[in-house]
Structure formats: C-alpha cells, structure tokens
Amino acid sequence: MMTRLKASLLAFAVLAASVGLAAAQEADQPKPPEQTWSFHGVFGRFDQAQLQRGFQVYREVCSNCHRLSIAFRTLENPDGPGYSKAQVKTLAASYQVTNDEPNDQGKIFQRPGTPADIFPPPDAFPNDQAAAAALGKAPPDMWLLAKSISYERGFPWFITDIFTGYQEDGADLIYGILTGYTHKDDPQWNLYYPGHKIAMPMPLQDGAVKYTDGTPDTVQNYAKDVAAFLSWAAEPTMTERKKIGFRAIIFLIVLSGLLYMVKKRIWADAH
Amino acid sequence: MDGHSTYVPKSGIARWFEQRLPIAGLVHSSFVAYPTPRNLNYFWTFGAILSVMLGIQIVTGVILAMHYVPDSKLAFVSIEHIMRDVNYGWLMRYLHTNGASFFFLAVYMHIFRGIYYGSYKAPREVLWILGVIIYVLMMATAFMGYVLPWGQMSYAGATVITNLFTAIPLVGTPIAHWLWGGYAVGDPTLNRFFSLHYLLPFMIVGVVVLHVWALHVAGQNNPDGVDVKDVKRDTVPFTPYATVKDGFGVCVFLVIYAWFVFFIPNYLLSADNYNLANPLVTPAHIVPEWYLLPFYAILRAIPNKLIGVLALASAMGLLVFLPWLDTSPVRSGKYRPMFRFFFWLFVICCIGLGYLGSQEVSDSTTLLARILTIGYFGFLLVALPVLGLVEKTKPVPASIADAVLPKGAAAAE
Numbered sequence: 001m002m003t004r005l006k007a008s009l010l011a012f013a014v015l016a017a018s019v020g021l022a023a024a025q026e027a028d029q030p031k032p033p034e035q036t037w038s039f040h041g042v043f044g045r046f047d048q049a050q051l052q053r054g055f056q057v058y059r060e061v062c063s064n065c066h067r068l069s070i071a072f073r074t075l076e077n078p079d080g081p082g083y084s085k086a087q088v089k090t091l092a093a094s095y096q097v098t099n100d101e102p103n104d105q106g107k108i109f110q111r112p113g114t115p116a117d118i119f120p121p122p123d124a125f126p127n128d129q130a131a132a133a134a135l136g137k138a139p140p141d142m143w144l145l146a147k148s149i150s151y152e153r154g155f156p157w158f159i160t161d162i163f164t165g166y167q168e169d170g171a172d173l174i175y176g177i178l179t180g181y182t183h184k185d186d187p188q189w190n191l192y193y194p195g196h197k198i199a200m201p202m203p204l205q206d207g208a209v210k211y212t213d214g215t216p217d218t219v220q221n222y223a224k225d226v227a228a229f230l231s232w233a234a235e236p237t238m239t240e241r242k243k244i245g246f247r248a249i250i251f252l253i254v255l256s257g258l259l260y261m262v263k264k265r266i267w268a269d270a271h
Numbered sequence: 272m273d274g275h276s277t278y279v280p281k282s283g284i285a286r287w288f289e290q291r292l293p294i295a296g297l298v299h300s301s302f303v304a305y306p307t308p309r310n311l312n313y314f315w316t317f318g319a320i321l322s323v324m325l326g327i328q329i330v331t332g333v334i335l336a337m338h339y340v341p342d343s344k345l346a347f348v349s350i351e352h353i354m355r356d357v358n359y360g361w362l363m364r365y366l367h368t369n370g371a372s373f374f375f376l377a378v379y380m381h382i383f384r385g386i387y388y389g390s391y392k393a394p395r396e397v398l399w400i401l402g403v404i405i406y407v408l409m410m411a412t413a414f415m416g417y418v419l420p421w422g423q424m425s426y427a428g429a430t431v432i433t434n435l436f437t438a439i440p441l442v443g444t445p446i447a448h449w450l451w452g453g454y455a456v457g458d459p460t461l462n463r464f465f466s467l468h469y470l471l472p473f474m475i476v477g478v479v480v481l482h483v484w485a486l487h488v489a490g491q492n493n494p495d496g497v498d499v500k501d502v503k504r505d506t507v508p509f510t511p512y513a514t515v516k517d518g519f520g521v522c523v524f525l526v527i528y529a530w531f532v533f534f535i536p537n538y539l540l541s542a543d544n545y546n547l548a549n550p551l552v553t554p555a556h557i558v559p560e561w562y563l564l565p566f567y568a569i570l571r572a573i574p575n576k577l578i579g580v581l582a583l584a585s586a587m588g589l590l591v592f593l594p595w596l597d598t599s600p601v602r603s604g605k606y607r608p609m610f611r612f613f614f615w616l617f618v619i620c621c622i623g624l625g626y627l628g629s630q631e632v633s634d635s636t637t638l639l640a641r642i643l644t645i646g647y648f649g650f651l652l653v654a655l656p657v658l659g660l661v662e663k664t665k666p667v668p669a670s671i672a673d674a675v676l677p678k679g680a681a682a683a684e
Binding site for chain 2: 162
C-alpha cells in the first residue's frame with residue numbers, strides 16, 4: 001500500500017514535471033540569461049583584451065561567412081580593441097580590396113588594403129545573393145548585429161531597464177544563440193533563436209580558436225568575447241557617450257539645484 | 272500684449288532702433304513685464320520645455336542634414352557614417368531621435384494639462400485649435416523623420432501609413448501613387464519625405480508664433496480657472512518669476528532627457544530598424560513609435576478599412592471641437608469632481624490604447640482595443656457635453672489672489 005502510494009505519487013510528480021517542462025519549452029521564446037558585461041551601466045567600459053580576443057574569434061571563425069563593414073582603422077581606437085597603427089596596417093594589407101576606380105586600362109582591380117578601407121566581404125560570398133545561393137540564407141553583416149536583434153523583455157523589466165540602463169539585450173542574445181545549440185541531433189535547432197530554427201549550424205567548438213593570453217579555449221569564452229567585440233563594432237562611440245553623459249547629467253543636476261534655490265528666493269514673497 | 276509697451280530704451284542707439292523696429296519693446300512686453308497668474312503650477316512649464324525641444328530638434332536636425340543622404344541606397348549607410356565618423360555625430364543623432372520622443376512626452380503633458388484645467392474654453396478656442404494644428408504637424412514630421420533611416424521599421428511604417436490613403440474610395444489609389452512617386456514606397460518617397468521633413472518644422476515654428484500670440488491676447492489660464500481681475504494682486508511679471516520657474520522646469524526635463532540620450536539611447540527605438548529596409552522581408556512585428564501607438568490601436572481595432580481610417584482621423588480631428596463639446600461653465604477640473612473622474616478614465620484609455628498598439632493582434636487585444644476606443648470617443652462625444660449639464664461643481668474662488676492667499680502669508684501687496 002505504501003509502495004503503491006509512493007509509486008503513484010512519484011508517477012504524478014514525473015508527469016507534472018514533464019508537462020511543466022514541455023509547457024516551458026513549447027511556450028514563448030525563452031529569454032537568454034543576462035550575462036555580466038564589462039560595458040554595462042553608467043561606468044561600463046569595453047575590456048580591451050576581451051575585444052581583441054573577440055576580434056580573433058571573428059577573424060578565424062565568423063569572417064568566413066559574415067561581413068563586418070567597419071574600417072580597419074577603427075581597430076586602433078583606444079576605447080576599443082586598441083591595436084597599434086603598425087598592427088592595423090599589417091592587418092589591412094593582408095586583405096585584398098577592390099579598388100573604387102578602374103585602373104588606367106579601364107579594368108577594375110584588387111589591391112592590398114589600407115587602414116582607411118572597410119573590411120571586404122568574405123572571398124566566397126562577394127554579395128548577399130552569392131551567400132544565399134551557397135548557404136540557403138545570406139549571413140547578416142555583423143557591423144550592427146548587436147543593435148539589430150533583441151528579445152521581448154516583458155513586465156516588469158521593460159520598466160526597470162529604464163533605471164538600470166540595460167542595453168545589452170543584443171549581446172545577451174548573441175551569447176545565448178552561440179551557446180544555445182542544445183539539441184545534439186539537430187545542428188540547426190537553437191534554444192534562444194526566435195522560432196528555434198536557425199540557418200547557421202553551430203559555428204564554435206572548444207579549442208577551435210587558440211587564445212594567446214591564457215584565457216581557456218572554451219565555447220563559452222569564444223561566445224562571450226565575440227559578443228563583446230560585436231557590441232563594440234555596433235557602437236564604437238559608447239565609451240565617449242557614457243563619459244560625456246556622466247558629466248552632462250551631473251552638470252544638469254547641479255544647475256537644476258541652483259535654479260531651484262533661485263526660484264524659491266524669487267517666489268518667497270509671491271505665493 | 273494689448274496696446275503699446277511701457278518699455279523705455281536706455282541708450283541712444285537703442286532708442287534709435289526702437290523707433291524703427293520696436294522689437295525690444297515687443298520682447299519686453301511679452302516676456303519681461305507680461306503679467307502671469309501667480310497661482311500657476313509646474314504643468315505650466317511645459318510650454319517653455321516644448322520651445323526648447325523644438326529648438327533642439329531644429330538645430331540637431333539641420334546639422335544631421337549636412338551629413339545625411341536621402342537616397343534609398345545610401346541613407347542607412349549615411350546614418351552609420353554620422354554615428355561612427357562624424358565628430359559627435361552620434362550625439363546629434365541620439366539627441367534628435369530621443370528629442371522627438373521627449374518633444375511628444377512634453378506635448379502630451381501640455382495637452383492633458385489643457386484638457387484638465389479647461390484651457391481650451393473661451394476666450395482661448397483659437398489658441399487651442401492652433402495647438403491641435405501644431406500637434407498634427409508634429410505627428411506628420413515625426414512620421415516622415417522615422418522613414419529617413421530607411422530601416423526595416425521605417426519602410427514598413429511608411430508602407431502601412433501611406434496605404435491608408437487607398438481607403439479613400441475612387442481617388443484613394445491614385446492619391447497613394449502620387450504620394451509615393453511610384454507604385455510602392457521607394458526612393459522617390461524617401462526623397463520627398465526628406466524635403467517635407469525639413470520643411471514642416473519651420474511651419475511648426477510659424478504656428479507656434481501664432482500660438483504664443485493668441486496666448487498673450489487672452490493671457491494664461493490658471494489651475495483655478497478664474498480670470499485675472501486685478502493685475503497687481505493676481506499676477507506677477509513674467510521675468511523673473513516665470514522665467515526662473517520655467518528655467519528650473521526645463522532643467523529637470525533635460526536631466527531625464529540626458530539620461531535617455533547618454534545611457535539608454537536605443538530604449539525607445541525598435542531594434543529591427545538597425546536592419547536595412549528589405550521590401551521582400553516584412554518584419555515579424557510592425558510597431559510605430561510610441562507616441563503614435565494609441566492611434567495605431569484605434570486603427571487596428573476597427574474591422575473596416577475606411578471606417579478605421581476615419582476613426583484615426585477623427586480621433587485627432589475631434590480635439591479641434593473640444594471648446595464646443597464641453598458645455599460646463601466652470602473652467603478648471605479642480606472644481607469639477609465628476610469631470611475629474613471621467614478625465615482620468617480618458618487618460619487610462621489613452622495609455623491602454625498605447626499599450627495595445629504595441630502588442631501583436633489577437634482576439635483579446637482587439638476586444639480590449641474596441642472597448643477603449645469606445646471609451647476614448649465616449650469621453651469626447653458623450654461625457655464632455657453631458658457632464659457640463661448635469662454635474663455638481665465645487666464653488667470657484669472669487670479671484671486668483673483669493674485662491675492663493677490662504678496658503679501663503681500676506682501675499683497681497
């Protein structure tokens with residue numbers, strides 16, 4: 001009798017759990033968990049070492065299919081990856097870029113890149129149509145990816161976000177997608193991608209990229225670093241914006257305080 | 272601003288100029304000596320806030336227009352060029368985008384202040400109507416401005432709103448083709464929207480001048496809704512009293528504005544607009560900017576296309592008739608408890624409609640939107656006329672000074 005009761009209770013528990021689990025998975029898109037980002041908040045800044053690792057991941061893995069329409073020279077930005085002028089010059093020269101104007105014979109030609117040039121598209125996919133023909137769907141240009149994707153924050157976060165200054169929904173979603181290939185049998189099933197079916201099969205494996213600063217070569221680190229790098233690529237002026245913003249708001253608050261005291265003094269006899 | 276100003280210029284040059292173009296006297300009588308009711312609350316600072324926001328939008332807009340390219344192939348890239356390469360371009364862009372939102376936030380506070388305190392009642396009907404004209408011009412400007420980045424939401428929004436014209440029987444589709452400059456939203460549409468977006472703000476400036484002129488003829492309304500009886504007892508000179516109070520109000524508003532511009536600049540924007548417009552890919556979730564959401568909800572709530580468009584137009588158009596829809600002889604909502612109740616219901620309707628406008632269409636959202644639409648029109652067409660005839664109002668103070676005196680010390684001088 002006890003074992004029958006225990007068994008039926010256990011069966012009920014398993015049934016309830018599986019119904020709950022199925023409901024949770026079948027239900028609305030799960031929200032990607034919030035990560036800790038060095039650039040979050042009023043005093044958030046990009047971590048130069050992280051951006052350099054993220055750029056390495058982009059170059060070695062993502063750039064095979066994805067464009068990144070930023071200029072080489074932006075990699076010198078001290079608020080960003082902060083490479084030296086010489087490093088950027090060498091990097092740019094390692095790419096073949098199509099010249100804007102034809103040569104004296106009237107032929108369009110390719111030449112080594114300069115820091116002023118923009119990263120050229122992947123060799124295999126000079127344009128979106130070529131990429132879609134080969135891959136089924138054109139991989140998006142990554143220069144704005146971190147700002148162009150988002151997820152529904154829901155109540156009450158869409159209110160609290162105003163106060164916490166949460167703007168990292170793109171980064172959290174990129175990290176979630178890169179670490180969200182949870183169905184081993186289906187390489188295009190993704191937990192956080194809207195609709196769960198993503199055209200890109202899992203791009204990262206442990207050890208695929210060899211970091212040189214001692215950071216472990218894990219998928220989690222690749223995902224984190226490349227998401228941070230892409231956040232910088234989408235918004236390279238973030239650091240300047242937050243620095244100026246802090247000073248501007250302090251100034252305005254002090255000015256408001258002074259104006260209030262003046263107002264009070266002037267109106268003292270009038271109310 | 273009635274009659275000649277009392278301004279006496281101090282220097283010889285000033286007297287010479289004043290005889291030829293009395294602009295200093297005009298400024299003096301309008302913004303220095305101008306008698307302002309002494310019982311105004313902080314809701315009256317939104318006029319100054321709106322002027323400042325209009326100025327910010329024009330200045331940042333003109334600077335942006337120096338770098339922006341209104342061509343469908345180049346518009347999106349030119350904005351990223353502004354964001355990344357132009358010195359402080361990111362600041363101009365974020366000031367302008369968030370400036371539009373804060374312009375509307377201020378205008379809604381300003382409008383609801385007007386409704387609550389009966390500022391639209393005689394003799395301020397023309398002032399009110401000019402205000403509605405400014406509001407409509409603002410919405411047109413903002414709509415066209417949103418199309419300019421040529422993102423996915425820009426293109427989708429342009430398509431949805433311009434398609435509304437096809438609801439007009441017979442001439443609707445030809446009108447839409449004429450507006451588009453083609454058979455669908457495209458490059459010609461973008462080009463003309465840029466031209467009109469540059470033009471309309473200056474029309475707004477013109478109507479604002481008329482608006483302030485009309486205001487100065489009648490004088491400000493005040494929270495107690497009683498007319499100024501004695502200039503010395505009831506009013507204070509605009510400078511320094513209102514100047515400093517407005518300055519403080521503007522500064523506090525700028526603090527909140529700055530928080531958005533510098534720390535959450537993309538909060539009010541749709542992420543999808545950072546994707547280049549693709550006519551072949553319709554966004555999963557088309558949503559206009561937040562300040563247009565209530566009207567979007569009303570439009571979607573009505574199953575018939577033409578009636579939906581008419582409802583959208585009349586939701587704004589009916590505001591023009593507010594001075595005549597409201598029959599109450601008492602001006603301020605402060606002394607009209609029943610009106611206050613319906614006023615707050617109206618506010619809830621507007622906010623509710625705004626929320627529903629942002630959600631995907633479903634049976635429950637449509638039902639709720641229909642109920643709130645009835646509430647919206649019910650307030651304007653039923654509550655306002657009927658309330659004036661049946662409500663019991665509280666006794667109105669004899670004068671502004673009487674309203675203010677019990678609170679302060681010996682205020683009457």
